[in-house]
Amino acid sequence: xxxxxxxxxxxxxxxxxxxxxxxxxxxxxxxxxxxxxxxxxxxxxxxxxxxxxxxxxxxxxxxxxxxxxxxxxxxxxxxxxxxxxxxxxxxxxxxxxxxxxxxxxxxxxxxxxxxxxxxxxxxxxxxxxxxxxxxxxxxxxxxxxxxxxxxxxxxxxxxxxxxxxxxxxxxxxxxxxxxxxxxxxxxxxxxxxxxxxxxxxxxxxxxxxxxxxxxxxxxxxxxxxxxxxxxxxxxxxxxxxxxxxxxxxxxxxxxxxxxxxxxxxxxxxxxx
Amino acid sequence: xxxxxxxxxxxxxxxxxxxxxxxxxxxxxxxxxxxxxxxxxxxxxxxxxxxxxxxxxxxxxxxxxxxxxxxxxxxxxxxxxxxxxxxxxxxxxxxxxxxxxxxxxxxxxxxxxxxxxxxxxxxxxxxxxxxxxxxxxxxxxxxxxxxxxxxxxxxxxxxxxxxxxxxxxxxxxxxxxxxxxxxxxxxxxxxxxxxxxxxxxxxxxxxxxx
Numbered sequence: 001x002x003x004x005x006x007x008x009x010x011x012x013x014x015x016x017x018x019x020x021x022x023x024x025x026x027x028x029x030x031x032x033x034x035x036x037x038x039x040x041x042x043x044x045x046x047x048x049x050x051x052x053x054x055x056x057x058x059x060x061x062x063x064x065x066x067x068x069x070x071x072x073x074x075x076x077x078x079x080x081x082x083x084x085x086x087x088x089x090x091x092x093x094x095x096x097x098x099x100x101x102x103x104x105x106x107x108x109x110x111x112x113x114x115x116x117x118x119x120x121x122x123x124x125x126x127x128x129x130x131x132x133x134x135x136x137x138x139x140x141x142x143x144x145x146x147x148x149x150x151x152x153x154x155x156x157x158x159x160x161x162x163x164x165x166x167x168x169x170x171x172x173x174x175x176x177x178x179x180x181x182x183x184x185x186x187x188x189x190x191x192x193x194x195x196x197x198x199x200x201x202x203x204x205x206x207x208x209x210x211x212x213x214x215x216x217x218x219x220x221x222x223x224x225x226x227x228x229x230x231x232x233x234x235x236x237x238x239x240x241x242x243x244x245x246x247x248x249x250x251x252x253x254x255x256x257x258x259x260x261x262x263x264x265x266x267x268x269x270x271x272x
Numbered sequence: 273x274x275x276x277x278x279x280x281x282x283x284x285x286x287x288x289x290x291x292x293x294x295x296x297x298x299x300x301x302x303x304x305x306x307x308x309x310x311x312x313x314x315x316x317x318x319x320x321x322x323x324x325x326x327x328x329x330x331x332x333x334x335x336x337x338x339x340x341x342x343x344x345x346x347x348x349x350x351x352x353x354x355x356x357x358x359x360x361x362x363x364x365x366x367x368x369x370x371x372x373x374x375x376x377x378x379x380x381x382x383x384x385x386x387x388x389x390x391x392x393x394x395x396x397x398x399x400x401x402x403x404x405x406x407x408x409x410x411x412x413x414x415x416x417x418x419x420x421x422x423x424x425x426x427x428x429x430x431x432x433x434x435x436x437x438x439x440x441x442x443x444x445x446x447x448x449x450x451x452x453x454x455x456x457x458x459x460x461x462x463x464x465x466x467x468x469x470x471x472x473x474x475x476x477x478x479x480x481x482x
Contacts, residue, residue, distance in 0.1 A: 012400045019399045033429035036439055065384040066391035097387075100369055100379055107371075125369075128319065129312030136308040139301060143309055150367045191293070202427070209446060210455045225427050248430035250395070255421055257403035262417075265407045 008264015015257060022253045023246045031245035035237075040212060041229040044197040044219025045081070047171060053086045055170035056163055061093030061102040062180035067201050068101060071175050073227040073240035074199040076105050078173060081234050083113035088159050089121040090169070092145065094133070094180055096126045099149070102175070118157035125149030130180075131187050138166050138192045166192040175199045185211050197221070199230075279475040286473035326351070354378060419445055 048057070059078065063071045082089050091106060093099045103123060115121055124145040127133050133144050141164060147153050154160045162168060172194050174181045181198040185208075189196050195218055198208055202223025211217045221230050224247055227240035285307055292304035330344035354375070361373030368375040408414040425431035426442020471477035 010403065012403075015400045015403055016396045019396055023395070033433070035429060036432055038439075038443070065387035068384075068388065097383065100376065101384060103369065104371075127312060128316035129308070130315065132308040132311040132315065136305060136312070139296075139305045143305060144312065149369055206446060206450055206454065209451050210458060213447070213451060223427065225429075244429050248428040250399075251424045251428050252430060254399050254402055255424060257399060258406045258417070258421070261403045261406065262408055265409075 004263055004267055007260040008267060010257070010260065018253055018257075019250055022250045026245040026249055027243070030242065032242075033245045033248060035225075035228050035232045035241060035244065037229045037233060038226070040220040040222075041226050042219075042233065044199075044221050045230060045233045047195065047197055047218040048078075048081050048085065048087070051085065051087060051170050054088065056088045056090060056168060057082055058090045058092070058169045058172045060172065060174045060176075060180065060184065061091065061098050062095050062174060062176035062178065063201075064095050064098035064177075065101055067177035069239070069243070070201050070224050070227060071177065071199060072102075072105060073224075073238060074221050074230055075102055075175050076109055076238070077227070077230045077234040077236065078175075078199065079106065079109040080113060080236060083109065083115045083120065086120075087170075089115075090124060090163065091121060092124040093126060094130050095178075096128075099123075099126050103149075119159055122154070122157055122159055123149045124154070131183050134183060134187045135191070138188065140164055166194045169194055172196040173199060177201045177204065181208060182211075185216050189216055199226070202226075275478070275481055278481055279478070283473055283475060286469070290473075323351075350382075354383075419449075 051057070059075070061075070079089065089106075091102070093102070106121065106123065109115075110117065110121060117123075124141075125148060127144050129136070129144070136144050142154065145154060148157070166188065172184060172188065174184045174196065176198065177200065181200055181204065184196060184198075188194060197217050197219035199221040200208065200223075202225070205220055205222025205226070208217065208220050208222075212220055221227065224240050224243050228237070228244045231237045231241050288300065289304055289307065292300040295301075296304070327348075330347055332338075333344045334341050334348075357374040357378050358368045361368040361370060361375040364370075365373050367373075370376065406417060406420070408417050422438060423442045423445055425434065426439045426445075431438040431442065468477065472480065
């Protein structure tokens, strides 16, 4: 009984320490676990696979460093898949502080895949306006992005020839940790009929299931699990796949703490 | 006139944007695009407004020696550092986003780690909060608890290792009960949004003017 009582009053520092170790040890020991591929991630992967060579994909970076561990692996896998399929990537975003972060990945994966700036991909940078920019691109992209992130006119790049609005874009992929994915669906997908799938954090993924089931988006890559599945599909498992054992064990410990808390709660209620 | 002019502007722009949605041809489509560009410009200036507000608040905090005033010095120093490095990099490289620039050095070595650290702390607080607050007090709370446990296990590989059907049950929970509740809430929220938009466009809702 005394042990059960103690379980109900665990010092929060002990919880912090346990969670810290539950995350750190699997990473240090490089544990591996099998990754199950879900239908929504496979569907997102196949959306890109089905695109013909030379198609234009718009990638919107709507996250910053707070969500980078979940979304960066997705973005890297996405770029690898696009560049291997010889697709053209137009890169923009609505979180000013997040764009330079993804720019590293863009440059790194472009070098790895031999993609050339201005020919295979372009970084349009950030423009304020959020939904106004999303809707405005539907008429003419140059009304908002006359120059790229370095101030070079977009018309000087060969890949921008013939890209004017959503009619010239085959797919939108949003990398978001907030409401941006929903805005893309509501303001762009439903109005201009562009195909889209979303790469979002674990907490945001359930919000998008109604849109997936209604056929408004073709797939969801959600959280570290989704990122790990996508990495496996693209054939290059990296940080997300290696992070899954840590997340698995952390989840187990959190559940164990919840069970302990409930045992203590029922014991104290019975005493009263 | 102080109230009438903004109401007229709101009515005209709102009404035009609704019409342009159905008839995107010239001149309505062009006019809507112009409004969208203006909106983006105004949106940009709201950042200047935010900067002004942030400066005023922290300078006041320092001068009045309010609790935690020392941290306002750190904030103002950070603000000045980012501004100075941003302009210096812009002048030197033509863009602050050049990888060798001082601005990007601050971004990589200060902003990114600080943001990541702040968010990483959440994992510890969520664990502690779940332990203390997630109690099966009622039938509904027990349902929520069981569903959360299944989804938590179903979303990680160890769930399948414990019992192969856990991911299947987790997917069912996400796709059926969760979706039904979510869809109902979303339809209600968006109907409310449509009503509120109409009230603003028609000038019935005027609280934004105060």
